Amino acid sequence: MNRHALRLQISLFFVFLLLSINTLFFVQHQxxxxxxxxxxxxxxxxxxxxxxxxxxxxxxxxxxxxxxxxMTKMQLLEEPKIVDINRATSLVNDKDLKIYRQDGYLxxxxxxxxGEEGIGFAYKEKAYESINTTLFALLMNVFVFLFYLYVMRxxxxxxxxxSKIVRFSEGELEVSEAQKGKDEIAEVSNEFNNAIAKIKxxxxxxxxxxxxxxxxxxxPIAKGKLITDLMDDTKNQERLQRIFxxxxxxxxEFTKIEQVTSNAMILDKKHFRVIDILxxxxxxxxxxxxxxxxxxxxxxxxxxxxxxxxxAFKNLIDNALKYGTKPVKIIIDKSTVTIESKxxxxxxxxxxxxxNRAFEDSSKGLGLGLYITHHIVKKHGFELKYEWIDGVxxxxxxx
Numbered sequence: 109m110n111r112h113a114l115r116l117q118i119s120l121f122f123v124f125l126l127l128s129i130n131t132l133f134f135v136q137h138q139x140x141x142x143x144x145x146x147x148x149x150x151x152x153x154x155x156x157x158x159x160x161x162x163x164x165x166x167x168x169x170x171x172x173x174x175x176x177x178x179m180t181k182m183q184l185l186e187e188p189k190i191v192d193i194n195r196a197t198s199l200v201n202d203k204d205l206k207i208y209r210q211d212g213y214l215x216x217x218x219x220x221x222x223g224e225e226g227i228g229f230a231y232k233e234k235a236y237e238s239i240n241t242t243l244f245a246l247l248m249n250v251f252v253f254l255f256y257l258y259v260m261r262x263x264x265x266x267x268x269x270x271s272k273i274v275r276f277s278e279g280e281l282e283v284s285e286a287q288k289g290k291d292e293i294a295e296v297s298n299e300f301n302n303a304i305a306k307i308k309x310x311x312x313x314x315x316x317x318x319x320x321x322x323x324x325x326x327x328p329i330a331k332g333k334l335i336t337d338l339m340d341d342t343k344n345q346e347r348l349q350r351i352f353x354x355x356x357x358x359x360x361e362f363t364k365i366e367q368v369t370s371n372a373m374i375l376d377k378k379h380f381r382v383i384d385i386l387x388x389x390x391x392x393x394x395x396x397x398x399x400x401x402x403x404x405x406x407x408x409x410x411x412x413x414x415x416x417x418x419x420a421f422k423n424l425i426d427n428a429l430k431y432g433t434k435p436v437k438i439i440i441d442k443s444t445v446t447i448e449s450k451x452x453x454x455x456x457x458x459x460x461x462x463x464n465r466a467f468e469d470s471s472k473g474l475g476l477g478l479y480i481t482h483h484i485v486k487k488h489g490f491e492l493k494y495e496w497i498d499g500v501x502x503x504x505x506x507x
Contacts, residue, residue, distance in 0.1 A: 115263060122256045126249060133245035140241060145200055148207050152216050155182045155229055182216075185228035209233075262291065269297045272304075281308040322362055329355050361476040364419070375413040375487060382408040382440055382507075388415075389422040393429075400425065405441040410507045412488055420484040421445070423477035424503050432501060445505045453496040 162172035196208035208215045216229040333352045339345040424447045428436040432449025439446040485492045491506040
C-alpha cells in the first residue's frame with residue numbers, strides 16, 4: 109500500500125488514538141487503584157480509632173459495634189476467619205493488614221503484633237465503587253473502532269472514484285452507477301460520471317463523423333483514380349494520381365484513428381522477433397532494408413500484434429526518411445528499438461494530439477503517423493520516447 113495513501117494515514121491516526129486512550133486509561137486506573145488503597149487503609153485506621161475510643165469508655169460490645177457502623181459503615185466480625193482467601197481477591201497485603209474483596213464486600217483482617225487474636229472488619233462496597241475502569245475503557249475502544257469503520261466506509265466512494273479515474277486514463281469510458289450519498293465525495297464522484305458521459309458523447313460523435321466522412325470519400329476517390337487511369341495527358345495524370353493516392357492514404361490513416369479513439373483496436377499478440385516486424389514495415393513502405401542503416405546489438409523478441417507493430421515502425425521509419433536527412437539508422441538492443449535521423453528538434457514532444465504539424469512538415473503531413481504510433485505502442489504496454497541530441501532526432505520504442 110502507498111504510504112501516502114489517505115486510508116493508511118487515517119488508519120495510523122486511529123491506531124495512535126487508541127494507544128493514547130488506552131495509555132490514559134491505564135494511568136487513570138493506576139491512580140484510582142492507589143487512591144482506593146489509601147481510602148481502605150484510612151477507613152481501617154478510623155475503625156481502629158473508634159474501637160479504642162469504645163474500649164476507653166467501657167462501652168459494651170454491641171454498643172461498640174453500632175458506633176463503629178454508624179461512624180464508618182464497617183461491620184466488626186466476630187470470627188475473622190470467615191473469609192475464604194482462595195475465593196477472595198487480594199487488594200492489600202501488608203505485614204499487619206490484609207484486605208480482600210469477596211461477594212461485594214471488603215474484608216479487613218488485622219494481625220495483632222502481640223500475638224493475640226486478630227480483628228476483622230467487613231465493609232459493603234457501594235455500587236459506584238465496584239464499577240471497573242477497564243469496562244469503561246473497553247467501551248471507549250469499541251466506540252473508537254466503530255467510528256473508524258464508519259470513516260472507512262465513508263471513504264469507499266473515494267476508492268471507487270480512484271479506480272474509475274485509473275480506468276478512464278486507460279481509455280475506458282463506462283459510466284458507473286450514481287452515488288446515493290450527499291457528502292462531497294459522492295458529489296465529486298457523480299460529477300466525474302457526468303464528465304465521462306459528456307466526453308463519451310463527444311467521442312462517439314467524432315467517431316461517427318469520421319465514419320461518415322470515410323464512407324462518403326471512398327466512392328469519389330475510387331472514381332477519381334479510375335478516371336485518372338483513363339486520361340491521355342501523362343503530366344496531369346501523374347499529378348492527379350499522386351493527389352488521389354494521398355487522399356487514399358489519409359483515408360487509411362483516418363480509419364486507424366477511428367479504431368484508436370473508439371478503443372476498437374483488438375490485439376492479436378504473438379511471439380515475434382523485432383527484425384521480422386521491421387522487415388514487414390519495409391515491405392509496407394516498398395523499400396529495401398538497405399535503405400536504412402541497421403545496428404543489431406542484441407536479438408530482441410517481443411509479444412506483439414504483428415500487423416499493428418509493423419504499422420507503428422512503418423510510421424517512424426517513413427517520417428525519418430521523409431523529413432530527416434539520410435542516413436536513417438535503426439538500433440536494436442536488449443529492450444529498445446531506436447530510430448535516428450538528423451533534423452530540426454520537434455517543438456512538441458507529446459504524441460497525444462492528432463493533426464499536430466509540429467511533428468511533420470506542414471506541406472506534407474498532418475501529424476497523424478506519430479499519433480497512431482504512440483497509441484499502438486501504448487496499447488501494447490510499451491513506451492514511445494523522443495529526444496533530440498546534437499541535431500539527431502531519436503524515437504525510442506521501449507519494449
